[in-house]
Amino acid sequence: MALHLIIGGAGFIGSHLADALIARGDRVRVLDDLSTGKRGNLPRGAEFIEGDVVNVCTGRAASLLELLVALERVCGRTADRRFGPERPGDFRLSLGAPSKATALLGLKATRRLDQGLAATLGLDEVARAA
Numbered sequence: 598m599a600l601h602l603i604i605g606g607a608g609f610i611g612s613h614l615a616d617a618l619i620a621r622g623d624r625v626r627v628l629d630d631l632s633t634g635k636r637g638n639l640p641r642g643a644e645f646i647e648g649d650v651v652n653v654c655t656g657r658a659a660s661l662l663e664l665l666v667a668l669e670r671v672c673g674r675t676a677d678r679r680f681g682p683e684r685p686g687d688f689r690l691s692l693g694a695p696s697k698a699t700a701l702l703g704l705k706a707t708r709r710l711d712q713g714l715a716a717t718l719g720l721d722e723v724a725r726a727a
């Protein structure tokens with residue numbers, strides 16, 4: 598039986614997702630800080646953990662192309678790039694807000710995107726050289 602973790606599962610979308618997964622026989626664990634969600638939204642059978650999720654990020658915006666270039670640098674190879682017309686719903690920039698991580702945990706970004714990617718991929722020697 599599959600076990601799913603739904604962050605924000607006491608909210609509108611997450612609780613409907615939890616309903617659907619439980620209805621098909623899967624296990625669901627919900628992590629939610631109840632900032633806008635409610636315990637009453639949780640489907641019967643869902644495990645609940647009250648807690649916060651924080652963004653560990655720099656707070657600087659990155660385009661998909663910048664992410665690709667950083668990944669190429671970290672992996673030491675170039676990707677086969679194809680550029681097409683913009684589609685509805687395309688993301689221009691990815692941007693996280695680090696304020697909660699800083700307030701709750703005192704975390705501040707000290708690594709650039711490529712250094713963080715290298716560390717995440719376990720390529721720490723690349724991160725140190727970058």
Ligand SMILES: NC(=O)c1ccc[n+]([C@@H]2O[C@H](COP(=O)([O-])OP(=O)(O)OC[C@H]3O[C@@H](n4cnc5c(N)ncnc54)[C@H](O)[C@@H]3O)[C@@H](O)[C@H]2O)c1
Nearest residue numbers: 605607608609610611628629630631632633634648649650
């Ligand atoms: N409802 C829509 O029609 C719709 C459409 C497009 C996009 N969205 C986006 O999808 C996301 C979910 O929408 P929703 O309508 O379910 O919102 P919601 O407020 O009902 O649910 C969000 C849930 O996340 C929880 N939460 C928020 N911050 C948290 C944190 N740091 N740690 C743990 N739990 C946290 C809240 O308590 C809440 O239960 C939102 O980002 C919303 O902008 C919603």
